Amino acid sequence: MSRMLSVLALVxxxxxxxxxxxxxxPIPIGFAVAQTTNVALFGQEQVNGxxxxxxxxxxxxxxxxTPIRMVYQDxxxxxxxxxxxxxxxITQGKVVGIIGPTLSQQAxxxxxxxxxxxxxxxxxxxxxxxxxxxxEYVGRISAPMTVVAPNSLKKALALNPKIKNVAVLFAQxxxxxxxxxxxFQEAIKGLGxxxxxxxxxxxxxxxxxxxxxAVLGENVDLVVISGLAADSGNLVKQLxxxxxTGIIVGGNGLNSPNMFPVCGALCQDILVAQAYSxxxxxxxxxxxxxxxxxxxxxxxxxxxxxxxxxxxxxxxALKKVEATAKKKITAMExxxxxxxxxxxxxxxxxxxxLGEISMNAEGEVEQKDxxxxxxxxxxxxxxxxxxxxxx
Ligand code: 1QQ
Numbered sequence: 141m142s143r144m145l146s147v148l149a150l151v152x153x154x155x156x157x158x159x160x161x162x163x164x165x166p167i168p169i170g171f172a173v174a175q176t177t178n179v180a181l182f183g184q185e186q187v188n189g190x191x192x193x194x195x196x197x198x199x200x201x202x203x204x205x206t207p208i209r210m211v212y213q214d215x216x217x218x219x220x221x222x223x224x225x226x227x228x229x230i231t232q233g234k235v236v237g238i239i240g241p242t243l244s245q246q247a248x249x250x251x252x253x254x255x256x257x258x259x260x261x262x263x264x265x266x267x268x269x270x271x272x273x274x275x276e277y278v279g280r281i282s283a284p285m286t287v288v289a290p291n292s293l294k295k296a297l298a299l300n301p302k303i304k305n306v307a308v309l310f311a312q313x314x315x316x317x318x319x320x321x322x323x324f325q326e327a328i329k330g331l332g333x334x335x336x337x338x339x340x341x342x343x344x345x346x347x348x349x350x351x352x353x354a355v356l357g358e359n360v361d362l363v364v365i366s367g368l369a370a371d372s373g374n375l376v377k378q379l380x381x382x383x384x385t386g387i388i389v390g391g392n393g394l395n396s397p398n399m400f401p402v403c404g405a406l407c408q409d410i411l412v413a414q415a416y417s418x419x420x421x422x423x424x425x426x427x428x429x430x431x432x433x434x435x436x437x438x439x440x441x442x443x444x445x446x447x448x449x450x451x452x453x454x455x456x457a458l459k460k461v462e463a464t465a466k467k468k469i470t471a472m473e474x475x476x477x478x479x480x481x482x483x484x485x486x487x488x489x490x491x492x493x494l495g496e497i498s499m500n501a502e503g504e505v506e507q508k509d510x511x512x513x514x515x516x517x518x519x520x521x522x523x524x525x526x527x528x529x530x531x
Contacts, residue, residue: 189444279503373402
């Protein structure tokens with residue numbers, strides 16, 4: 141009997157704290173992006189943006205006086221890495237929510253795990269169709285390409301009204317690229333242009349001779365690329381080296397300055413639609429640009445601003461959770477905070493470096509302002525910038 145009791149006591153002692161566990165102080169927020177592999181070309185910028193947010197928001201008092209702590213977890217570039225990172229953050233990190241992963245391809249694998257565990261996910265850069273529909277606990281602050289991508293095509297036509305024949309190229313092994321090319325193709329037809337060739341590649345490809353030869357074989361005056369940074373950068377480089385002189389529109393995968401060293405001087409003039417402008421008027425953007433530039437000696441681009449916005453949105457939603465519960469987050473149970481945070485995220489709007497955004501009931505971001513930029517490379521052929529085109 142006493143043996144049974146002690147077993148029972150042991151079971152209780154293990155089970156009870158796990159059930160009634162409160163949120164730690166500082167409040168842990170998961171940040172799971174690619175810090176290694178080629179996908180780190182994006183992930184590095186995301187970590188840079190999150191670090192600025194963490195420091196700045198804590199300097200303002202965090203969540204009503206309780207600081208936050210970002211728990212960084214490398215996902216690598218694939219699905220397995222993202223799944224692993226999410227599991228670690230949920231069970232060991234005991235985070236209130238997760239920002240990540242970098243790619244939509246990874247989100248389709250990892251987000252269902254957070255959703256089942258009832259841990260809110262805020263996608264900082266997932267732009268494929270179908271992300272918020274993964275589950276009740278999945279949202280994003282990265283505007284989907286359905287609303288962003290077509291802007292760059294219109295700008296291409298404004299620069300060259302004679303455009304007729306379009307070549308479309310995409311990475312067929314990546315969910316975002318496949319989604320984005322579908323959106324581009326629909327928009328191209330909607331503008332009355334002809335798609336004269338559709339070329340497929342892999343995100344791991346480095347030699348694009350076959351695809352470039354196909355493009356040069358047609359009378360193409362616009363090339364539209366949906367891929368990630370390293371593959372797209374090399375594709376642009378080879379298109380130019382082999383003689384393509386028309387306009388190139390790049391999708392969201394070409395939205396990183398880390399892609400500049402890949403195509404070098406040949407990145408010049410690529411058109412890329414953006415969900416962020418460093419020049420946007422919000423005061424929080426001015427502060428963000430100033431702090432980012434001081435820390436990294438370069439201005440922020442879209443992925444950094446989106447990462448900052450994701451952290452900011454979670455911090456503001458946590459304040460709403462405290463206001464509703466009339467309790468400190470750290471006086472609440474972790475499971476309770478996760479559920480309340482998910483709901484609060486979808487309430488009201490947030491003035492971020494991306495402008496005013498909100499998340500609808502489904503977790504989809506609603507954003508007002510989009511931009512198109514053109515890459516302008518410096519004389520060294522390695523650095524450059526996204527120069528905003530007049531709207
Ligand atoms: C996605 C993307 C990538 C280009 C983000 C880095 O938009 O995977 O959805």
